[in-house]
Amino acid sequence: MEMSSPHQADPAALDEARLLDTQRAFDSVAADYDGPRGNNELIQRMRLTLWDTVQRLFEPGSRLVDLGCGTGIDAVEFGQRGFRVLATDWSPRMVERTRERAAAAGLEGEVHAAHIGVQQLERIADGSGERFDGPFDGMYSNFGPLNCALDLPAVAAECARLVRPGGALVFSVIGRICPWEVAHYLRRGRFRRATVRAARGATAVGMNRHTIWTRYYLPREFYRAFADDFALEDYRALSLFMPPPYLVERYRRNPARYERLGLLDDRWGALPLLRDMGDHFLIVMRRR
Template sequence: MSSDSLKLLLGKDAVDLAYVEDGDSIFLISSGNNSRWPSRVLREGKAVVEIEGQSYERGAILVSELREKERILGLMSEKYGKDRTGRWFSPSSKIIEIKGSPPDPSKTDIYSNWLEAEFDSIASNYDEHIFGNEVNYLLRERSLILMERVFSSPSRLLEIGCGTGTETIELLKRGHHIVATDVSSKMLDIVSQKAKRIGLESQLTTIKLNGEQLESLIPTYGKNAFDGIYSTYGAINCIRNLNNIATKLHSLLNSDGKLVFGIYNRYCAPEIVGYLAKFKPKSAFNRLKNTAPEGESRFCIDVFAYSMPEVMRMFSSHFKLVYREGVPVIILPSNFVRYVRMFNGRMDTLKRLDYWLGRRWPFSMLGDHFLMVMKPLSLDN
């Protein structure tokens, strides 16, 4: 099996791609963030390729280890030359390994495997994604303002989807003890290293955990173990059915505790305005779908956008809403950051106005994300 290129068969479509072989594996590399074929392959966990007229259907996974990615790029350079490889591929290119039998969807959680691999692959650059984008940084500012108010004294907190610890570290500094969970072991390694560097590692416990598996914490920590639970800007939107987690969260939170969410909103007025101004009406309403596919949102994976009323319907039997806030509501979302930077001279004024409006109806319902605070209901009969 050898040729300069292969065809990746995607239903009725086909994409010609460079590739390399190594043992039983075939490796494909995307040409950058605008390539959509990787998500189509990873969504199903399999790929059909055609080489010299012969088709093969095999399993497909994302390569997330940095050294392995560098090794594969080296093989590409050997086959196609450094110049062509350098022109074709970039640091943001995804490398897909095609190998073995396709997974059985009834036995393999393909989405969770994709989720873990994606976040492992971006862990080393994740802080740059947050701190290098003014709107992403604004999101963290607003969530921390809220959590400093809600968790005003040192508490025992559970974080769902800690990432590299943007909020975790700030809350550790305020005396909280945190059980930080994430699907990515590489993200957890980074937040652990940060806590150790500032001498707060004794206040932090990290657990590799999917947000859909919260019940696994109860045998270790018991019921009503946490004074607060929080999850902001992404992790909740990677949970496919929020109906399944309200009971679990209620079991973990003590009766006086608070639940804080920051959720990617189904109805984002600034994004709709932004895309309509760019004459992209289809993109303006991508979030209205049940699933926002990779490539139609700014996430590296398919996500599930929720409106605030949807979340409250799913949580109303266990929690009561006590606070809500849209963020941002007049500042464009992070995928429009180059336009936002045009207003850098007035950003402080815009932030203050955004904060003021974001706490008022209807703006609280129409932001890029919404922050919400809930308290547990008594379920005693």
């Protein structure tokens, strides 16, 4: 893991440097990001849970914002399902990939990609009448872009500004307690890596020789930033009994066995206590 970090004494400069670190990391993998992730059965299983949740909550034709769209897999899926999507990402190369994917699918009218990070949501106008201005029916975010938010309460305030009363947020967030991860790294004697999610504040996580600055949350810890304007409707664990996506080779050696564990995820992942664990959690909040 690359643990390089900026050394500026000024907090604003430190935040800016961390944002640029994260942007460079995702820019560096944008070209081939779909390879290891797009073909990962464990990622796809979690992705389907978010897709099904969004489909259940919103009517076709709803206007949605994708926070941290990556290469646009989710945005194009929802465009094909009849939603109108403003897909945003802090990585300009990821935004380019999303535009290419939408164009290839003939969805330029349904999916609009914009280079806007989660810390820049004030750039989305409210009520000027343009096609992708607010208010929106809802927002979704998949696989942890909001873990990279430097100021989560500020993000929550912008979500409240942009989402109409009665609208919903559907966020997949990297959790603080992942039993599989702890067991995996403890067995290998990597004690520091086993406890990385316990850290408070921004934690440096390496990717492709770059650094992503990440915060880990328990579901209700995450919800506190949104509580003033959103009611907590539901949350559940993702990949609690199933291994996390980076252990996909273990899954591939015995898929039938792990699919049985996946049934436990489906049946028990929303139960009290169990829903506070897992590689990710899926949380649904309703605008008051």
